[in-house]
Structure formats: C-alpha cells, structure tokens
Amino acid sequence: WFAMHLPSALLPAVSHFIQKTAVLIAVLALLVFAAAEPERRVISTENIYNVRIAFLLDSSLSMVYSSDVSPTRMAAAKKFIISFMDRLRRDPALKGNYMFALIPFSGSSIPLYTGFTAELDTFFEMLGHLDERTVTSSGTSISAALSGYGDLLKKFPVAHNDAVDFAILISDGGKEDRIVKSRDTIAKIISGLPKNAIINTIGVGSKEIDVAC
Secondary structure (H helix, E strand, O other): OHHHHOOHHHOOOOHHHHHHHHHHHHHHHHHHHHHHOOOOOOOOOOOEEEEEEEEEEEOOOHHHHOOOOOOOHHHHHHHHHHHHHHHHHHOHHHOEEEEEEEEEEOOOEOOOOOOOEOOHHHHHHHHHHOOOOOOOOOOOOHHHHHHHHHHHHHHOOOOOOOOEEEEEEEEOOOOHHHHHHHHHHHHHHHHOOOOOEEEEEEEOOOOOOOOOO
16 A cells, blocks of 8 residues: 555665564565465474554444455455464464554544553454444544554553564555545655554455445
C-alpha cells in the first residue's frame, strides 16, 4: 500500500537496523505467507527476543458488511491474527519472547486497547470482543491507525536498544480520494515513528471499490 501511495524517500530509514535483524525480518515476513500456505516452512537457528508485534485492525463497517469474503472480512482478519500467533507459539523455528498489542481503528483509533502484553488469553479475549462498534467514529483512516501506533510506542518505549517493533496493518482500504488527500499526513506520521519500527500491510477483500466504508 505504501509503495503505491508514498514516495520511497518518505518511508522510514531502517538500513542501519536491517543488518542486525535480517534473519528476524525474513522470518516474520515469510510467516505472513506461511499462515496462508502451511506447506511453506521457515527455519531459524536462533531464538528470537525483544520483539513486539502490534496488529492495527480495521474495524470499519465495510469489514463486517461487505460480502466478498465469507463470513466477513473482519472474521478473516481475526483468523489470520490467530493463525499468525499460533504459528509463533507452536513452531520451534520461531520460538522466542514476544509482546503483542491490538489497535482497532476506523475513523479514529484506540491506541491502548490492549497495550503491549504477553498474556495471550487476555489478547485473544479482546480480539474476540472487537467489532464494528468498538470504534465509534465512521470511515477508514490509515493516518488514525498509524497515529495510534505512534501513541502506543510513546506510552511503551522500548527497554532494549536491539528491540524490534513490527506493526501489521490489516485493512480493506478506504475511499481513494481520501487516501490521496491524507498521504502527506501519513508520510509525516511514518517519518516520526521510532527507527526500530517496521510497518507491514495486509489487504482484505476484493479489488472492487466499496460503497460502504
């Protein structure tokens, strides 16, 4: 998404950071595909530590009421999150210490919906409760999601210099004209994030334009 809408120069500079975490980045990047294609295997010989993963989950009306994904786009997104985290727990190649956070967003976001936590039972309970009523403002604001993520990182600064923050933004997108108008704001938010933060995006739904957002 960011490659489509933002000049590459506006993305956060992480070249100095990638060398230290190249294995981890590859592992988690491939894990996204492994969740959908279980036959793919990811192999790592080192334990993974000081990693925080925040899921920025779109809770707008279109995630629930669009009919292109069965039963709903929201359910598919939740299933992905559960599969992703289950893979982290079960796969010995991915063993390590992780902290997780969940930020629901639509027209605004709730940065401290869970905070960072290692209590998976609590995390999954909060994920189960999340629906289109969780965030009361309408629309789909990517800038609100990223601002909420920035607020979360300010509230919970990293405790180790080698810590890695991954944000996985899951959304069915919004109206294109709104996205184009807000891309400068989005770029500014991204550039203001800590240098150890890496943003990944996952699209949910078909390519057709929604009328309900």
